[in-house]
Amino acid sequence: xxxxxxxxxxxxxxxxxxxxxxxxxxxxxxxxxxxxxxxxxxxxxxxxxxxxxxxxxxxxxxxxxxxxxxxxxxxxxxxxxxxxxxxxxxxxxxxxxxxxxxxxxxxxxxxxxxxxxxxxxxxxxxxxxxxxxxxxxxxxxxxxxxxxxxxxxxxxxxxxxxxxxxxxxxxxxxxxxxxxxxxxxxxxxxxxxxxxxxxxxxxxxxxxxxxxxxxxxxxxxxxxxxxxxxxxxxxxxxxxxxxxxxxxxxxxxxxxxxxxxxxxxxxxxxxxxxxxxxxxxxxxxxxxxxxxxxxxxxxxxxxxxxxxxxxxxxxxxxxxxxxxxxxxxxxxxxxxxxxxxxxxxxxxxxxxxxxxxxxxxxxxxxxxxxxxxxxxxxxxxxxxxxxxxxxxxxxxxxxxxxxxxxxxxxxxxxxxxxxxxxxxxxxx
Amino acid sequence: xxxxxxxxxxxxxxxxxxxxxxxxxxxxxxxxxxxxxxxxxxxxxxxxxxxxxxxxxxxxxxxxxxxxxxxxxxxxxxxxxxxxxxxxxxxxxxxxxxxxxxxxxxxxxxxxxxxxxxxxxxxxxxxxxxxxxxxxxxxxxxxxxxxxxxxxxxxxxxxxxxxxxxxxxxxxxxxxxxxxxxxxxxxxxxxxxxxxxxxxxxxxxxxxxxxxxxxxxxxxxxxxxxxxxxxxxxxxxxxxxxxxxxxxxxxxxxxxxxxxxxxxxxxxxxxxxxxxxxxxxxxxxxxxxxxxxxxxxxxxxxxxxxxxxxxxxxxxxxxxxxxxxxxxxxxxxxxxxxxxxxxxxxxxxxxxxxxxxxxxxxxxxxxxxxxxxxxxxxxxxxxxxxxxxxxxxxxxxxxxxxxxxxxxxxxxxxxxxxxxxxxxxxxx
Numbered sequence: 001x002x003x004x005x006x007x008x009x010x011x012x013x014x015x016x017x018x019x020x021x022x023x024x025x026x027x028x029x030x031x032x033x034x035x036x037x038x039x040x041x042x043x044x045x046x047x048x049x050x051x052x053x054x055x056x057x058x059x060x061x062x063x064x065x066x067x068x069x070x071x072x073x074x075x076x077x078x079x080x081x082x083x084x085x086x087x088x089x090x091x092x093x094x095x096x097x098x099x100x101x102x103x104x105x106x107x108x109x110x111x112x113x114x115x116x117x118x119x120x121x122x123x124x125x126x127x128x129x130x131x132x133x134x135x136x137x138x139x140x141x142x143x144x145x146x147x148x149x150x151x152x153x154x155x156x157x158x159x160x161x162x163x164x165x166x167x168x169x170x171x172x173x174x175x176x177x178x179x180x181x182x183x184x185x186x187x188x189x190x191x192x193x194x195x196x197x198x199x200x201x202x203x204x205x206x207x208x209x210x211x212x213x214x215x216x217x218x219x220x221x222x223x224x225x226x227x228x229x230x231x232x233x234x235x236x237x238x239x240x241x242x243x244x245x246x247x248x249x250x251x252x253x254x255x256x257x258x259x260x261x262x263x264x265x266x267x268x269x270x271x272x273x274x275x276x277x278x279x280x281x282x283x284x285x286x287x288x289x290x291x292x293x294x295x296x297x298x299x300x301x302x303x304x305x306x307x308x309x310x311x312x313x314x315x316x317x318x319x320x321x322x323x324x325x326x327x328x329x330x331x332x333x334x335x336x337x338x339x340x341x342x343x344x345x346x347x348x349x350x351x352x353x354x355x356x357x358x359x360x361x362x363x364x365x366x367x368x369x370x371x372x373x374x375x376x377x378x379x380x381x382x383x384x385x386x387x388x389x390x391x392x393x394x395x396x397x398x399x400x401x402x403x404x405x406x407x408x409x410x411x412x413x414x415x416x417x418x419x420x421x422x423x424x425x426x427x428x
Numbered sequence: 429x430x431x432x433x434x435x436x437x438x439x440x441x442x443x444x445x446x447x448x449x450x451x452x453x454x455x456x457x458x459x460x461x462x463x464x465x466x467x468x469x470x471x472x473x474x475x476x477x478x479x480x481x482x483x484x485x486x487x488x489x490x491x492x493x494x495x496x497x498x499x500x501x502x503x504x505x506x507x508x509x510x511x512x513x514x515x516x517x518x519x520x521x522x523x524x525x526x527x528x529x530x531x532x533x534x535x536x537x538x539x540x541x542x543x544x545x546x547x548x549x550x551x552x553x554x555x556x557x558x559x560x561x562x563x564x565x566x567x568x569x570x571x572x573x574x575x576x577x578x579x580x581x582x583x584x585x586x587x588x589x590x591x592x593x594x595x596x597x598x599x600x601x602x603x604x605x606x607x608x609x610x611x612x613x614x615x616x617x618x619x620x621x622x623x624x625x626x627x628x629x630x631x632x633x634x635x636x637x638x639x640x641x642x643x644x645x646x647x648x649x650x651x652x653x654x655x656x657x658x659x660x661x662x663x664x665x666x667x668x669x670x671x672x673x674x675x676x677x678x679x680x681x682x683x684x685x686x687x688x689x690x691x692x693x694x695x696x697x698x699x700x701x702x703x704x705x706x707x708x709x710x711x712x713x714x715x716x717x718x719x720x721x722x723x724x725x726x727x728x729x730x731x732x733x734x735x736x737x738x739x740x741x742x743x744x745x746x747x748x749x750x751x752x753x754x755x756x757x758x759x760x761x762x763x764x765x766x767x768x769x770x771x772x773x774x775x776x777x778x779x780x781x782x783x784x785x786x787x788x789x790x791x792x793x794x795x796x797x798x799x800x801x802x803x804x805x806x807x808x809x810x811x812x813x814x815x816x817x818x819x820x821x822x823x824x825x826x827x828x829x830x831x832x833x834x835x836x837x838x839x840x841x842x843x844x845x846x847x848x849x850x851x852x853x854x855x856x
Contacts, residue, residue, distance in 0.1 A: 045498040049485035057477035070473040070690040108715045126554040149714045262498040265722040286577040287536045294693035
């Protein structure tokens with residue numbers, strides 16, 4: 001196949017008018033598809049309806065240790081939930097605190113507390129002239145929104161197929177005491193879908209930060225969210241690595257059941273060292289009397305153990321796999337060989353990352369929107385919504401139906417081609 | 429009856445040895461009773477077991493407006509929950525945001541955000557030299573713990589039968605711009621059980637604070653928590669009063685279903701002006717994708733409307749009323765007329781406040797503990813755990829059984845008499 005840049009201007013003009021015709025006909029379909037957020041689809045939600053049946057007025061709501069889940073108390077969650085979440089993220093129950101329904105809220109609380117009270121006795125960040133975070137890009141918009149909200153300076157760190165640029169991370173973290181953290185989605189990364197290599201994780205564990213209150217914000221959101229039964233990414237466990245490296249306090253690990261059971265009605269958790277847990281508990285006991293233990297019990301009774309969680313996740317995979325494969329097939333058919341973009345083929349997670357030619361992401365996203373396909377806002381995967389290349393597009397294929405996704409993928413491909421041809425013609 | 433102070437030293441010594449004998453025999457019972465926290469008892473929890481039945485895998489989990497409660501989104505809660513909570517606290521649903529399981533956490537978030545971001549554009553409190561709060565005393569220990577945690581100076585304001593000393597509140601609030609808030613439990617107050625009078629609420633609504641970011645933290649925790657069907661306190665609605673007074677932004681009103689359904693597994697809410705809500709939403713959308721809508725739906729489906737909530741609360745009252753009356757009867761029999769203490773007889777809420785002679789609260793509480801009856805820690809109802817008179821004791825009669833409560837009340841009365849006699853003898 002000839003790439004677009006090899007075409008003559010005349011050929012490009014012909015291609016342009018063909019694509020415009022296609023675009024117009026798609027527009028007439030009057031679609032209204034949303035591929036902007038990593039939202040499970042209704043069929044996925046149906047997988048967990050059994051959650052609604054495990055507790056009833058005939059069921060005893062006490063834990064094994066006698067705790068009445070209906071009443072006040074038990075900061076840090078019931079033992080059974082610590083065990084379940086621990087087995088999902090490969091940490092001992094002692095290192096885990098269970099929160100409410102949102103791991104985002106747990107991360108927010110970590111930053112908020114660091115602003116007002118510091119970390120393990122350090123100066124509260126709000127008293128410092130400057131606080132900085134490293135942000136691997138492209139990354140998760142809601143992470144960047146938290147650090148932006150607190151006025152924290154964000155520094156882009158490029159992502160590769162094995163994680164963030166660790167040379168850059170090591171140099172910055174060891175030299176600048178204003179750098180207090182780094183946002184990581186280490187497995188099936190949002191949005192590129194890659195998993196940090198063993199070497200990357202080990203280099204994280206061995207970091208020698210200039211700031212004693214530097215922490216790695218390790219958002220293990222997709223720990224068991226594989227698309228394939230036999231072809232899965234593997235991430236080594238960071239808490240143990242940090243301990244081995246003599247760096248036990250350097251990491252906060254976050255997780256939740258949001259994309260295992262019901263988003264927004266799951267349980268979230270933090271896993272970290274005992275020193276960090278002590279620091280967290282000082283705030284925790286002021287902030288709340290305890291999180292929703294009945295919902296913790298509901299999850300424990302329904303999921304029982306990590307094996308049944310894995311089985312459950314394979315049911316999610318059976319729904320999601322065809323969606324990812326459909327998008328990838330259409331992109332392969334429509335876009336490959338034209339030299340007009342690259343995209344990821346993740347083995348898990350919720351996103352496909354598309355990289356257009358520089359300068360086109362914004363117009364591609366807005367043309368898609370005009371045609372009824374809403375994508376994640378341009379720039380959203382970069383701090384301050386500023387994608388310097390204007391080329392990064394996050395595609396969330398999980399929510400639409402296969403039929404909708406087919407239309408949306410063709411529209412997207414058409415728009416990418418159209419906008420690229422327009423750019424090439426303008427440059428000539 | 430002769431008061432203790434009228435007794436001769438010889439009579440006091442005789443009384444002392446009689447009481448010591450009683451104390452010893454109670455001690456031999458080896459009791460282990462906890463009257464320290466306002467915890468519902470298991471029979472109360474059983475009242476809400478139907479909550480576990482309203483949702484099942486056969487039940488549609490969509491709202492009237494089509495929202496799928498299982499999925500992400502809907503900041504501020506589902507409309508049905510805003511209506512239900514609104515009807516409980518007499519506010520329009522538009523003025524309400526639904527949170528997670530803990531109103532304490534909502535209050536914490538309000539203060540935490542004010543520290544880092546100020547209030548409606550004011551200077552963040554963490555940038556100020558001094559931030560102060562007014563604390564009506566005795567009051568709720570967990571309120572004071574939040575302000576203490578954030579390093580906010582707390583100023584005691586005495587409580588009367590109709591609310592805080594409003595002359596003092598008005599003078600302080602209008603003259604000192606460092607005063608940013610006041611903690612209030614306006615109905616069946618914790619721990620005195622009183623309800624603010626109409627005049628008190630109206631004076632609150634008409635406050636003219638020196639600080640534009642001053643807010644009234646109105647913790648309406650016991651809005652429908654009556655002990656009697658026919659003899660109830662009435663609190664006028666403060667949001668409407670503030671609006672009438674041209675002071676619409678001055679109050680945050682908090683509530684939750686914690687002592688209606690299951691403590692720790694209920695839903696919490698804030699009600700306030702649209703300006704304040706806008707301010708809150710700026711943070712809210714950074715902090716979370718949304719709270720647990722399935723649990724909101726569960727509450728709405730189970731409780732339906734405010735009438736059935738009221739019926740439900742009368743079932744709570746039927747369990748709690750005999751407990752309060754038992755304690756009051758034993759105190760009347762054992763303590764009245766001796767001039768050794770006063771206690772409240774609330775018509776609702778969760779506490780009886782006992783006032784000993786000055787200087788005795790700490791020793792009464794510790795002697796009770798030695799005898800197997802745990803009361804709320806001495807000083808807990810005062811900022812910094814500092815009860816200047818050392819005379820305030822909070823009694824939480826809800827959790828123990830009637831039999832346990834009978835023992836505990838006799839022990840308490842015995843200890844109060846014993847410690848008072850000891851003090852009188854020491855002074856002679």
